[in-house]
Amino acid sequence: AQSVSQHNHHVILSEAASLELGCNYSYGGTVNLFWYVQYPGQHLQLLLKYFSGDPLVKGIKGFEAEFIKSKFSFNLRKPSVQWSDTAEYFCAVIMNRDDKIIFGKGTRLHILP
Amino acid sequence: KAGVTQTPRYLIKTRGQQVTLSCSPISGHRSVSWYQQTPGQGLQFLFEYFSETQRNKGNFPGRFSGRQFSNSRSEMNVSTLELGDSALYLCASSLAPAGQGASEQYFGPGTRLTVT
Numbered sequence: 001a002q003s004v005s006q007h008n009h010h011v012i013l014s015e016a017a018s019l020e021l022g023c024n025y026s027y028g029g030t031v032n033l034f035w036y037v038q039y040p041g042q043h044l045q046l047l048l049k050y051f052s053g054d055p056l057v058k059g060i061k062g063f064e065a066e067f068i069k070s071k072f073s074f075n076l077r078k079p080s081v082q083w084s085d086t087a088e089y090f091c092a093v094i095m096n097r098d099d100k101i102i103f104g105k106g107t108r109l110h111i112l113p
Numbered sequence: 114k115a116g117v118t119q120t121p122r123y124l125i126k127t128r129g130q131q132v133t134l135s136c137s138p139i140s141g142h143r144s145v146s147w148y149q150q151t152p153g154q155g156l157q158f159l160f161e162y163f164s165e166t167q168r169n170k171g172n173f174p175g176r177f178s179g180r181q182f183s184n185s186r187s188e189m190n191v192s193t194l195e196l197g198d199s200a201l202y203l204c205a206s207s208l209a210p211a212g213q214g215a216s217e218q219y220f221g222p223g224t225r226l227t228v229t
Contacts, residue, residue, distance in 0.1 A: 032212060036220075043116075044203065044220040090156060099212035100169050101146070105155035 002027050004093050006104035013081055014112045021076040021107050023065075023091030032094040033074040035065055038106075039087045047089075050074065061085070083113045115140065117206050117221035125227045131192040134224045138185050138206030144168075145187040146211070146218060147179060150201040159202075162187055163210045191226075199228045 005024045013019060025031065035047040048059025055067040065076045074091060091104040118137045126132050138145050147159040158171040162181035179189045185206075191198055205218035 032216065034217065043222050044205075046217050046219075049217050092156075094212050094216070096212050098169070099210065100158055100161075100171070101211050101218070102158065103148075103156035 002095050002100075002102060004091055004102045004104040006089075006091055006107050008107045009105070010108045010110070012110045012112065015083055016080050019076070019078040019081045019085070019109070021089055021091075021109070023074045023076065023104055025072050025074070025091075025093045025095070025102075027072070027093070027095040030096040032096070033065070033067055034092040034094075034101075035059065035063070035074075035076050036090045036092060036103075037087045038090070044090065047076070081109075081111050083111045085109060086111045117204055117219055119202075119204050119221040119224050121224060122222065123225045123227075125229060126194050127229055128194055128196060130194050131190065132194060132226060134189045134191075134202055134204075134226075136187045136189070136204030136206075136221060138187070138204075139219055142206035142208055142219070143185050144207045144210045144216070145181055145185065146205045146207075147187070147189050148203040148205065149173075150203055150223070151199075156203070159189065161211060168210055194228045196228050199226060201225050 007022045033050040036044045038044045050057045058064045088106045090106045094101045120135045144163045146161040148156045161169040165181045176192045181187045201223040203223045204221045207216045207218045209216045
């Protein structure tokens with residue numbers, strides 16, 4: 001079955017540390033890829049997306065993600081996190097065979113001030 | 114531009130009852146998707162509507178249904194409520210259907226449904 005895996009359920013970092021959150025999916029065809037973020041008490045909002053072209057995608061607030069097709073991965077990175085990055089992060093994939101969007105179970109990121 | 118709105122924001126129902134949730138998409142968006150969010154299962158796709166037609170459906174029982182109106186507003190209905198239906202129900206709208214160019218989704222605040 002098609003699935004999206006976020007291996008880190010809970011991550012704790014200190015401010016200024018570098019961040020990488022993993023996202024893997026199980027589908028060999030064409031995909032559209034997204035990272036969403038949910039700050040405490042707020043709506044889910046889009047961080048960045050990949051449809052085609054340059055596999056290194058830059059999003060808002062200094063986040064970026066790299067699509068590595070051979071590894072079925074779309075990991076989220078930020079070189080230096082801030083306390084305000086404390087949130088839950090969701091990877092989402094549209095597998096174009098049936099156009100259903102599948103979300104990972106999310107990673108809770110907690111940044112220590 | 115106003116965001117996605119969902120009503121009601123909170124709802125408490127009893128087992129066996131039915132419930133209808135409403136979603137108004139961003140103006141100009143014709144695709145509306147519904148999700149169930151729970152701590153254990155995360156975000157699970159319920160269904161997607163585009164131009165009043167159900168375009169896709171997740172793996173939920175037939176008790177979960179929806180529809181979309183000509184103004185793109187959407188409703189979701191759950192009949193014969195069960196305790197396990199307690200969740201945050203999220204609606205998202207997009208310009209285009211999932212899998213097409215401008216299909217990033219904008220989420221509403223959700224409806225928190227509690228079934229007792």
